[in-house]
Amino acid sequence: MITAEGYRKLIWKAKIKWLIGNIIVYSIVCIPLVPIILMYGWLIAQAFSGVCISSLIPQKLTLKNFYFLTGPIYWGGTPLYKSYWPLVRNTLLLALGTTGLVVAITSLAGYAISRFEFKGRDPLLKSVVVVHSIPGVLFLIALMYILNTIGLYGKGFLTLLSVIIIKAGLESPMYTWMLKGFFDSVPWELEWAALVDGCSRFTAWRKVVMPLIFPGIAAVSIFAFLSGWGEYLLVLTYITDRKWYTLSLALSELTYQFKHVDYGMLAAFSLLYLLPAMIFFLLTQKYLMTMRIVAYKG
Amino acid sequence: MVKVKLEHLTKRFGKVVAVNDLNLEIKDGEFMALLGPSGCGKTTTMLMIAGIYKPTKGHVYFNDVCVDDLPPKDRNVGMVFQSYALYPHMKVFDNIAFPLKLKKLPKDEIREKVKKVADFLEIGHLLDRKPAQLSGGQMQRVALARALVKEPDIFLMDEPLSNLDAKLRVVMRAEIKRLQKRLGITTIYVTHDQVEAMTMADRIAVLREGVLQQCAVPDELYLKPRNMFVGGFIGSPPMNFLDCSLVEENHEHYLDLGVFKLWIPPDIADLIMKNASGSELVLGIRPEDLKVTLTLPPEAKEAGQKSKVQAIRSEIYVLEPLGKDVIINTKLGDTLVKVVAPPTIRPSVGETIWLNFDLDKMHVFDKKTELAVV
Ligand SMILES: Nc1ncnc2c1ncn2[C@@H]1O[C@H](COP(=O)(O)OP(=O)(O)O)[C@@H](O)[C@H]1O
Ligand SMILES: [Mg+2]
Numbered sequence: 022m023i024t025a026e027g028y029r030k031l032i033w034k035a036k037i038k039w040l041i042g043n044i045i046v047y048s049i050v051c052i053p054l055v056p057i058i059l060m061y062g063w064l065i066a067q068a069f070s071g072v073c074i075s076s077l078i079p080q081k082l083t084l085k086n087f088y089f090l091t092g093p094i095y096w097g098g099t100p101l102y103k104s105y106w107p108l109v110r111n112t113l114l115l116a117l118g119t120t121g122l123v124v125a126i127t128s129l130a131g132y133a134i135s136r137f138e139f140k141g142r143d144p145l146l147k148s149v150v151v152v153h154s155i156p157g158v159l160f161l162i163a164l165m166y167i168l169n170t171i172g173l174y175g176k177g178f179l180t181l182l183s184v185i186i187i188k189a190g191l192e193s194p195m196y197t198w199m200l201k202g203f204f205d206s207v208p209w210e211l212e213w214a215a216l217v218d219g220c221s222r223f224t225a226w227r228k229v230v231m232p233l234i235f236p237g238i239a240a241v242s243i244f245a246f247l248s249g250w251g252e253y254l255l256v257l258t259y260i261t262d263r264k265w266y267t268l269s270l271a272l273s274e275l276t277y278q279f280k281h282v283d284y285g286m287l288a289a290f291s292l293l294y295l296l297p298a299m300i301f302f303l304l305t306q307k308y309l310m311t312m313r314i315v316a317y318k319g
Numbered sequence: 320m321v322k323v324k325l326e327h328l329t330k331r332f333g334k335v336v337a338v339n340d341l342n343l344e345i346k347d348g349e350f351m352a353l354l355g356p357s358g359c360g361k362t363t364t365m366l367m368i369a370g371i372y373k374p375t376k377g378h379v380y381f382n383d384v385c386v387d388d389l390p391p392k393d394r395n396v397g398m399v400f401q402s403y404a405l406y407p408h409m410k411v412f413d414n415i416a417f418p419l420k421l422k423k424l425p426k427d428e429i430r431e432k433v434k435k436v437a438d439f440l441e442i443g444h445l446l447d448r449k450p451a452q453l454s455g456g457q458m459q460r461v462a463l464a465r466a467l468v469k470e471p472d473i474f475l476m477d478e479p480l481s482n483l484d485a486k487l488r489v490v491m492r493a494e495i496k497r498l499q500k501r502l503g504i505t506t507i508y509v510t511h512d513q514v515e516a517m518t519m520a521d522r523i524a525v526l527r528e529g530v531l532q533q534c535a536v537p538d539e540l541y542l543k544p545r546n547m548f549v550g551g552f553i554g555s556p557p558m559n560f561l562d563c564s565l566v567e568e569n570h571e572h573y574l575d576l577g578v579f580k581l582w583i584p585p586d587i588a589d590l591i592m593k594n595a596s597g598s599e600l601v602l603g604i605r606p607e608d609l610k611v612t613l614t615l616p617p618e619a620k621e622a623g624q625k626s627k628v629q630a631i632r633s634e635i636y637v638l639e640p641l642g643k644d645v646i647i648n649t650k651l652g653d654t655l656v657k658v659v660a661p662p663t664i665r666p667s668v669g670e671t672i673w674l675n676f677d678l679d680k681m682h683v684f685d686k687k688t689e690l691a692v693v
Contacts, residue, residue: 208402208404210400210401210402210404211404211406213366213369213371213391213398213400213404214398214400214404214406214465215406215417216369216370216371216390216391216392217369217371217391217392217394217396217397217398218392218417218418218421218465218469219392219418219421219422219469220392220421221390221392224421228417229406232408233407233408235408
């Protein structure tokens with residue numbers, strides 16, 4: 022039998038264990054955060070500093086690092102780009118185009134793979150994983166050859182368009198996988214109810230299934246957007262016309278030669294480049310964290 | 320209005336035969352219950368009637384027209400699913416209005432119809448809520464409303480009460496029955512609860528492992544079960560089954576139950592001999608048909624003597640009081656027998672009682688085929 026004193030001792034023990042456990046968990050979580058916080062901290066501090074700094078404390082607060090928003094972007098004294106905004110436009114085009122295409126493809130493909138039984142469904146699903154594990158660089162030359170053959174290489178806007186298509190093609194399989202999981206979680210009965218209520222298969226998909234997997238679509242949209250926004254390799258390889266350069270390409274060009282580097286401007290430039298990612302995550306972290314369908318009882 | 324006919328209806332999922340050669344006719348305006356344990360193919364049958372599953376074999380007829388190629392949306396059936404299947408992203412109003420919106424009815428008419436059916440089912444105050452904010456009973460009513468609002472020709476309900484608590488279930492049982500009678504819609508009601516089927520349906524089709532066992536009105540199902548499965552499934556507590564065999568001594572026939580014998584008249588003995596495949600039989604008797612007395616009553620004789628009522632002495636093993644009645648568990652040989660005793664008898668464990676077997680209330684089954692032989 023355990024006495025009252027015994028119970029108190031046991032409770033104390035449990036509390037101490039809990040405390041130690043928490044300390045261990047939080048320390049482990051915090052370690053990888055340190056370099057990230059240092060990097061972002063420096064970026065923000067440098068973007069608003071008048072001189073080059075090597076700590077997290079901004080000096081000579083100024084906004085002049087953001088001069089490129091209103092005029093040409095200089096590189097060691099010479100203007101490299103006439104304006105910042107076409108770069109933003111191109112990057113947005115790439116990101117939004119990729120997103121739209123990816124969402125259109127994956128929401129249909131994910132549904133089909135989740136709901137229809139057809140020959141070769143399992144091999145298809147497995148091959149997605151295998152193919153995805155092949156580095157995309159391997160396709161660069163083959164794709165270059167294809168683009169050249171159909172006359173889309175180095176054709177300005179058309180090339181950007183083809184980059185969008187290539188990007189969407191590379192991204193879609195994995196997101197199809199992801200959405201398949203979401204579609205799987207929609208109970209058959211809901212779809213049947215829709216069919217009995219007077220929907221065709223397509224209307225049932227559009228009016229009942231799609232709204233239910235909105236969190237999944239949101240997640241895919243964000244990932245696709247950010248991946249398009251950050252795309253570098255494809256743009257570098259295929260886009261030759263400076264008019265259609267994206268932010269990632271410009272950023273890399275600006276850091277090209279060490280002696281010309283303007284750290285203040287670069288930090289400001291990078292900060293703005295990071296902005297969409299931050300905004301997206303702030304706005305949608307609620308959805309990203311609850312990647313499941315609620316409000317269904319059964 | 321519509322009558323439904325199922326002809327050789329069969330559905331296979333790979334190797335599993337969910338529904339096997341089902342023939343059934345549901346009359347116009349009839350309330351038909353599909354009754355059977357979980358996994359016997361009730362839902363599959365329902366989904367084939369709704370047009371969601373294509374039968375592997377056989378056909379579904381509405382008013383004698385084969386509807387195999389009619390898509391679900393054109394069948395004008397209203398369906399209530401076991402999980403209710405309310406659209407979680409729509410408010411109650413939009414849930415109910417959904418079938419009407421798909422028919423492209425004018426907005427005013429939709430609002431009017433939704434309001435009417437919602438008031439009818441007493442959920443008018445819930446129209447602005449999301450399904451997640453409803454209780455089980457309310458969700459159930461919304462599902463009913465959504466099925467009824469389009470004025471279906473056929474009303475399908477798949478275990479609509481199984482997710483409700485016991486008290487609400489009793490209330491809804493009566494309400495759904497009243498609703499069906501008032502609207503006169505041909506209704507197919509799936510349930511695994513024999514009480515639901517018995518209390519609500521005009522006729523009951525009992526299914527087991529995809530095979531139709533018996534289709535009859537409730538009384539007939541109770542009084543004349545076609546086989547042991549139906550006998551055991553209908554009624555609560557379930558029918559007692561006692562192994563026995565037919566024997567003949569001195570030109571009289573007896574059912575030999577091991578620990579005792581029951582005399583049977585020649586006409587029953589003839590029937591048994593004619594219908595049974597062998598001498599191995601099963602005696603079935605309902606707990607409420609076995610009369611319990613504390614002494615041998617005047618109209619009865621001891622088991623084995625020529626009499627319509629024969630009694631056997633036995634000891635009480637366990638008692639299960641039900642408030643009004645009490646279920647007496649007693650042992651005949653190794654078999655546990657349940658008897659429902661009226662409130663006038665308040666026995667105690669270990670006491671000796673008389674079990675009165677009435678020849679008119681006994682069911683005899685063939686042990687091998689499980690079919691009723693008398
Ligand atoms: N889509 C399906 N795929 C494979 N087997 C199924 C499917 N639907 C039902 N079954 C099987 O068919 C049998 C009957 O199922 P069901 O009609 O749901 O039974 P009930 O509704 O009577 O509980 C079960 O054995 C079940 O496992
Ligand atoms: Mg079922």
